[in-house]
Amino acid sequence: MLIYALNRVLTLVPTLLAASFLVFIFIHLIPGDPASILLGDTATPEEVAELSRELGLDEPLWTQYVLWLGNVLQGDLGTSVFFREPVLSVIADGAETSILLATMTMFWIVTFGVPIGIVSATRHGSWIDQATSGGAMLFASVPTFWLGLYLILIFSVGLGWFPSSGFPSLADEGGASNLRYLVLPSLTLAAPNAALIIRLIRASMLDVSREDHVRTARAKGLHPARVAIKHIFRNALIAVSAAFGFTFAALVSEAVVTETVFSLPGIGRLVVQSVLRRDYPVIQGVILIIVVFYMAINLLVDLAYASLDPRVSLK
Amino acid sequence: MNVLLSIAPIFRGRGLATVGMCWLLVVGIAAIGAPLLAPFDPLEFDPFIRLSEPGWPHLFGTDHFGRDSLSRAIYGARMAILIGSGSVLIALVAGGLIGMLSAYFVRLGHLLMRIVDVLMAFPALLLALVLMTLLERSVLNTVIVIGIVYATTTARIVFGMTLKLKRDVFVDAAICSGAGNTSILFRHILPNLMSPMLVQASFIFAFAQLQAAALDFLGLGLPPEVPSWGNMLSEERVYVTRAPWLLIFPGALIILSVFSMNLVGDALRDNIDPRFKDDIAGV
Numbered sequence: 001m002l003i004y005a006l007n008r009v010l011t012l013v014p015t016l017l018a019a020s021f022l023v024f025i026f027i028h029l030i031p032g033d034p035a036s037i038l039l040g041d042t043a044t045p046e047e048v049a050e051l052s053r054e055l056g057l058d059e060p061l062w063t064q065y066v067l068w069l070g071n072v073l074q075g076d077l078g079t080s081v082f083f084r085e086p087v088l089s090v091i092a093d094g095a096e097t098s099i100l101l102a103t104m105t106m107f108w109i110v111t112f113g114v115p116i117g118i119v120s121a122t123r124h125g126s127w128i129d130q131a132t133s134g135g136a137m138l139f140a141s142v143p144t145f146w147l148g149l150y151l152i153l154i155f156s157v158g159l160g161w162f163p164s165s166g167f168p169s170l171a172d173e174g175g176a177s178n179l180r181y182l183v184l185p186s187l188t189l190a191a192p193n194a195a196l197i198i199r200l201i202r203a204s205m206l207d208v209s210r211e212d213h214v215r216t217a218r219a220k221g222l223h224p225a226r227v228a229i230k231h232i233f234r235n236a237l238i239a240v241s242a243a244f245g246f247t248f249a250a251l252v253s254e255a256v257v258t259e260t261v262f263s264l265p266g267i268g269r270l271v272v273q274s275v276l277r278r279d280y281p282v283i284q285g286v287i288l289i290i291v292v293f294y295m296a297i298n299l300l301v302d303l304a305y306a307s308l309d310p311r312v313s314l315k
Numbered sequence: 316m317n318v319l320l321s322i323a324p325i326f327r328g329r330g331l332a333t334v335g336m337c338w339l340l341v342v343g344i345a346a347i348g349a350p351l352l353a354p355f356d357p358l359e360f361d362p363f364i365r366l367s368e369p370g371w372p373h374l375f376g377t378d379h380f381g382r383d384s385l386s387r388a389i390y391g392a393r394m395a396i397l398i399g400s401g402s403v404l405i406a407l408v409a410g411g412l413i414g415m416l417s418a419y420f421v422r423l424g425h426l427l428m429r430i431v432d433v434l435m436a437f438p439a440l441l442l443a444l445v446l447m448t449l450l451e452r453s454v455l456n457t458v459i460v461i462g463i464v465y466a467t468t469t470a471r472i473v474f475g476m477t478l479k480l481k482r483d484v485f486v487d488a489a490i491c492s493g494a495g496n497t498s499i500l501f502r503h504i505l506p507n508l509m510s511p512m513l514v515q516a517s518f519i520f521a522f523a524q525l526q527a528a529a530l531d532f533l534g535l536g537l538p539p540e541v542p543s544w545g546n547m548l549s550e551e552r553v554y555v556t557r558a559p560w561l562l563i564f565p566g567a568l569i570i571l572s573v574f575s576m577n578l579v580g581d582a583l584r585d586n587i588d589p590r591f592k593d594d595i596a597g598v
Contacts, residue, residue, distance in 0.1 A: 018433040029449055134331065137581070141521070141573035143528045146548060146566040149555055157556055253440030257529050271441070272533050275448050287445060291436050 004306055012299055016292070020072070023288045024065050027280055033057075038281050040081030077285035082277050087285035090270070097167050097182075097266035101189065101259070102251060104182050108190035109197055109247075116194075117201025121236075122228045124206060133202060139195040144254045148188040148261035155184060165263040185262040189254055193247055197240070204239035208232045238308045245298040252290055325586050332582035335575030342572055345392035355383035357390040357542045366558045375564045378551055387542040388564055394543035395572060398458055398527045399520040405462025406469045406519050407512055413466070414473025415508070418481060419500055428474060434467045440529060447535045457536050461526050465519045469512075472594050476511060479590060480504050510583075511591040517580035518595070521573045528569055544569050 027034050035052040036043060052058070056067050071077075077087035120132040156164035167181040168174060208214065209232050217231045218224075252268070259268035267286060274282040326333045345352060354372065361381035369376040375384035413431065417424030434442065443460050450456040480486065481504070489503045530536030531545030532552075539546060547565040555562055584595055 015429065015432050015436060018429065019436045022433060026445060026449075137577050138570070138574055141525075141577055142570050143525055143532070143545075143548070143566065145529065145532045145552075146562065146569070149548075149552055149562060150566075153555055153559060249438035252438040253529075256440055256444070257532060260533060271444060272535075275444055275533075275535065278448075280448075283445070283448065287437070287441060290438065290441060294438060295436055 001306060001310075005303055008299060008302055012295060016295060019291050019295070020069060020288060021065060023284055023291065024068050025061075026284055026287075028061070030280065038078060038081070040279075072288065077288070078281035080274075080279055080282045082274070082279045082282070087281050090282055091267060091285055091289060094265060094267040094270045096169055097259070097264050098255065098268065100170075100179070101182055101186055101255065101264065101266060104179070104186035105189040105193070105251065108186055109194045112190070113194035113197035114201065117198040118205065118228065118233055120198060121202045121205035121209070121232070122224070124202075124209075129202075133199060136195040136198040139191045140199075142192065144188060144192060144257045145261045147191055148185065148258055151184045151188055152262070167262075167264045167266075182264075185258050185264060188261070189251065189258045192254065193250055196243075196247065196250070200240055200243050201233075201236060204236040205232050207239070208235045211235075238305065241308065242301060242305050245294070245301045248297050249294060252294070325582055329578075329582050332578040335578035338571055338575045339579065342392045342568075343396060345389050346396040349390050349393050353383075353386035353389045355386040357382060357386040358540065359383075366554060366561075368558075369560050376558065376560050378547070378561055379554055379558075384547070384561060384564060387547055388544065388568060390542040391544040391547060391565065391568065394454070394527075394537065394541060395524060395568075397454065398461065398543075399523050399576075401458035402461040402465060402523040403516045403519050405459060406465035407516055409462070410466035410469025411473050411508070411512060413470040414475075415477050415500055415504065417470070418474045418477030419496070419504070424474070428470070431467050431470045431474075434463075435471070439464050440526060443526060443530060444533070444535060447530065452535065452538050454537055454541060457527060457530060460530075461523045464526070465522065469515060469519070472515060473508060473512070475594050476508055476591050477504060480507055507588075510587045511595055514580055514583045514587055514595050517576050517583060521576035521580065524569060524573050524576075 027037060030037055033048070033052075035048045035055060035057055038055075039047055039051060056064050059067075075088055077091075079085065080087050080090045083090050116132050116136075120129045120136075123129045152164045155161045162183050163181050164184070168178050170176060170178055172178065205228075214227060214231050217227045222231075255266065256268035256271055258264075259266040260272050263269070267290075271283065271286050273279075274286070326336060354374075359382060361377070363381065364373070364377050365379050365381040367373055367377045367381075369384075373383050373385065375388060377383055378387070413427050417427040417431075437445070443464050446460040446463065447456070450460065486499060486503060489499050494503070527536055527543070528545035528548065531543060532549045534549065537543050537546055539550065544565040548562055548569075551558065551561040584592060587595075
């Protein structure tokens with residue numbers, strides 16, 4: 001297990017380096033001089049010259065990369081063209097919203113997705129199963145922003161139950177009740193992802209239910225619910241846990257859209273706005289952080305998977 | 316006719332998938348016959364009838380420029396088919412080649428699959444966003460970007476399937492009878508990959524619609540004047556309280572098409588080589 005873990009971490013290093021190189025090279029792919037791109041249109045020639053010296057723009061590309069990587073490792077992701085602030089603090093400003101949104105979304109996914117998936121698998125072939133798995137596929141086919149717009153229309157404009165946009169920090173006036181701003185966005189974000197989880201749980205539970213130990217459990221007269229939860233669901237969870245990395249990626253992608261629909265001050269909306277403002281240092285910083293995060297999650301998922309299912313690390 | 320007869324059994328006992336297939340045919344017909352079917356010019360402004368409700372002669376109503384929504388929706392079918400098939404083509408050709416070559420030539424595979432791994436470290440929409448910042452908004456660029464995003468997953472899948480096929484007896488037989496690498500890859504392995512790749516294609520087609528709509532919505536997809544379902548939603552979203560029907564029709568068209576494609580993909584997946592079933596990632 002330890003060897004497996006070390007092995008996984010070591011194979012991650014080159015991928016991480018290559019991914020960071022791609023993020024670095026991104027600035028150089030944009031037509032124009034990197035220093036003036038990083039400083040924006042309003043920069044004076046002196047500022048551009050100074051940054052050029054700092055970035056070592058007359059040096060070979062790999063030296064520039066090493067310089068950049070050194071800065072990144074020290075937490076210096078450059079300065080936002082638009083905010084005139086360090087990129088890291090701009091990103092940190094959006095972190096609260098995005099983390100709360102993700103947590104709340106996961107809450108919905110688990111509370112709706114898991115029971116529905118279990119019911120769908122245990123009632124395999126019945127009308128309940130057909131309705132839920134059909135419904136799940138339908139939800140996975142709905143554009144996120146469209147769902148969000150209609151939730152706003154119904155629950156904010158129509159019924160007035162929830163606010164339609166924005167999110168004041170929990171530290172601001174209102175405290176924890178500000179979470180109501182995140183109800184509709186998190187439901188929007190949860191819908192397609194819960195749909196994926198339902199179909200995944202159903203499929204892997206059906207796989208497990210064909211195994212011998214399940215037949216034994218049934219044969220010795222255990223209660224069907226006990227077989228479903230203890231013998232089938234817990235084993236199926238191993239396969240489901242492997243999909244969590246994938247869910248994270250889907251969550252990030254859809255958060256970009258959802259935060260835009262609900263005008264939430266999160267990291268997803270920051271990416272979109274930075275793209276529209278041509279604020280390249282911020283784009284670079286956010287992408288780098290998300291990629292590192294994504295890889296870390298995939299690593300954790302792999303390790304969890306290996307410790308849950310010892311067969312994996314023996315391969 | 317032969318083709319129809321051979322795919323007919325796949326849809327036996329799958330009412331919903333059959334309905335989905337029929338809907339996709341309708342979309343296809345709308346795309347081909349758009350100039351004949353559309354009652355109005357999809358680009359023509361008429362400020363006097365802006366935001367008019369569905370009725371005669373504007374069955375889907377009109378948008379904030381007074382353009383006929385139904386006509387725009389019919390032309391939107393063209394964009395849906397174009398984007399779907401374009402990205403499928405890029406994803407399958409590029410991803411398929413990379414996957415096959417990587418699995419067959421081990422050394423090359425080490426390099427190519429690492430590159431694929433690196434690209435897959437970027438969540439799909441994010442990769443598309445970054446690529447779109449480097450490119451102009453255009454139909455071709457949108458197709459290329461979505462194609463690249465799905466080429467990575469396709470490469471991974473084809474890689475896995477080719478590894479399985481490579482160990483098969485028929486490959487040994489081909490080697491023994493003196494077949495060259497090209498012949499083994501394209502005449503012996505590729506035909507076996509065709510049906511799982513077709514299933515993969517149907518899922519890519521479905522996902523591509525959602526990605527393209529998301530890009531349109533963020534203002535980074537097709538140029539705003541192009542009548543696509545995503546653009547219709549994106550442009551009219553500020554009028555959602557005054558004219559909710561403007562978002563219902565294009566939204567329903569996207570949902571129906573993606574749902575249909577997923578259903579068809581699901582039906583096809585149940586009919587491919589069981590060894591490959593777990594390789595294909597659908598909904």
